[in-house]
Amino acid sequence: MSNVRDTALHSDESTTSELAADGVLTVSFTAFLVSWALLFQWLDETTTVAGLTVLRLLGVALVVAAGGLVATGVASRLDVVDTTPSPTAGFSAGVVVGLLWSIFGALLATALLGAGTVLWVSTALVFGVVGSLTSVLPREDIGSTVPVSLVLAVVGGAIALGRIDGGWSWDPAWLSAVVPGSELVPILVVFGSLLAVWSGAKARHGFGAQGREAAAFALIGTVVFGMLSVLALLIGFIVVNGLETMLTGATLSGGRLTLPVIDVTIPWVSFPFLTNVTGGLYVDVPGVLPATIGTLWLVFGAVIFAVPLGVGAAVFLTEYAERGRFTQVVEVATNGLWSTPSIVFGLFGLAFLVPRISGGNSIIVGQLVLGFMLLPLVLITSREAILAVPDEYRDASAALGVTKWQTIRSVVVPAAMPGTITGVILGVGRIAGETAPLLLVFGGPPYPSQTPDVLGSFALTATPPFVTNEALLAPASALPYQLYSTITAGVFPKDIFTNQEFGWGTALVLLLVVIGLYAIGVGSRLYFRRKLHHE
């Protein structure tokens, strides 16, 4: 089989060897996915396809991938296909293959010769060195395929022949746990398929610099895919568990909405879990409205408190203060404040703010404590954003005879706005789900029978402080606080939900509230960016 190419630069036709490499990639990626499905028990390990159990099929996949790899490697070495291999597979490949072989050697020695330390260490060493050499000494096309294929073939073969299967269990003397084969096989296959992807991507792009780049991208791509899957899994898990609770009693037209001006009542969406209070005698579906409102008030108050202070401090530090010991101390202090555990903030609130402000748990102390937590992040991010505003703007403004303060107000701060908002978004994500300080300074009864009426409680008095607000000085409930209370409480007071069901529902609502806050933040950041840049 001779491969006649048009030019050295171009190769449009795919060759048999490239097809083989593509096959290796497909088989190993599929094995990767199936192994994860097995690990998460979405797929039962006793499922049989064409008379073989899934576990055995995974072993077969590894063997097939190994065969494909050897084929492409050998074809390239015999110059049957055009490739551009380097003289050696490289140091890192040598280390990886050597490590794999030494593990293999250690296991072999303990299985066949007993668990003498000297014995297995020396066997592992010999295997490791030999493995490294087989990978480093030959040309890259052999060195990066054949040693890897050997490992894959041995592991895959053991699985395919049923030596390691679901009933088998690994019970090493140095580990108190027992690893059943139904878990060990997918784990082995995950690592094996990553190896095959790495080697296969190399072979697919003809080894050499191009091949190594492709291999790196293939590994990175697989890892990114894994990361996104974890995120999706997390959200999916909460949605699956909480959706039924959240939709309890929900109908599209069961509710009633009275239009304010014309006083007409129309059918409306009814969503009792979102619109009902939690406690109370006549509530058939306990809802999370008081906790949701509580969380929103907390976030709102913290932002109102922290953003002006943080941005103001950032302006002072970057535009007015002399760069020196003082600003350095402030920087270190801010970074330290940001990494202070939240329970410490809570304790401070309990010991210092509660006796001075409300004499007991209250919304306003919760807002202040969360504001303290948000402050350092807002300060850090807006300082960075202000420093990133080009000096040309300041020069131009000064040359027009505009004062420094006016320049800061109308050029510098608006230009730094997207960065500041990014900081607020990140911070709000953290404080909206904060539980520990709320336990100390904020939480009231976990299943409240009324929503905190903050807006309606403002009242004027004749004595200082002239404006009072009962609701702000009273404790309330927030979503993470309620979630914690529900999970740790003994029995949920209503029969309709169990503790777990109500907890999952609360978690889902909390997730939605945080995502909603994110959406608001991202939207306003986009708005300011559009305004600033030509888009």
Added chain:
Amino acid sequence: MSEAQVDQTAETEAPGERVTTSGESDERIEDEWRDYEFAGRAKLSVEDLDVYYGDDHALKSVSMDIPSESVTALIGPSGCGKSTFLRCLNRMNDRVKTARIDGSVELEGEEIYRDGTNLVELRKRVGMVFQSPNPFPKSIRDNISYGPRKHGDINKGLLARLLGRDDTAEEAELVERTLEQAALWEEVNDRLDDNALGLSGGQQQRLCIARALATDPDVLLMDEPASALDPIATAKIEDLIEELAEEYTVVVVTHNMQQAARISDQTAVFLTGGELVEYDDTDTIFENPESQRVEDYITGKFG
């Protein structure tokens, strides 16, 4: 090539002697050009101006009178202090923390380096255009009205409308007038509300000129206004400078000697060390300079 190198080494081989002689001859010449006579009155007169950045003596006892309604070019090699000199004329060097300035600069007979000088008023009367175009990330209209609005000359917005002092019409007039003056009106009059960062480099620089004109200055300082632009945009800026000189006193720093020869009425040559070596009519400087060092610089033998 090799011949030129030999020449250079020959010149630098006996430095001590040459420098003293040329220094002496420059001093003698200085007395002559110091009395540089020009028709009309002096807009800016600078007396014994010294600038230090920390220990670095950046400008050494510079004195010159700048005539009104004309183009004065400042030329010289990099680091010779010409930009420093320019930035002294509207006190932009005050923004540099390490800078110390001695001497006197008078704007129409009024000292600007005096306690109690109103910097806002000074910079309104002495506008500045920078080397790289630096419009604000705002609309074209807002870029131009920025100065007057901050000075309270134009009121806009909800409060102004409520108080019946809305100057939207005046603003439109100002935008049109200054953009016309900066030869940009034709190109942008249909997109005044677009972001100024979407303009090309040459358009941005003309917008910066229009922005400087919006505070109604007498003097326009330009720090290498065309050095970041392509030849076509440069030609436009040069034409514009010549037109502006009919109404404004323009002081231009430039690296480009042909540019100085083309656009300026008088030229001041700064050489390394922050000295003003010669100041005269542009024609005299370029055709018959008195100082040997200036001639060397202009003919390309040095710098």
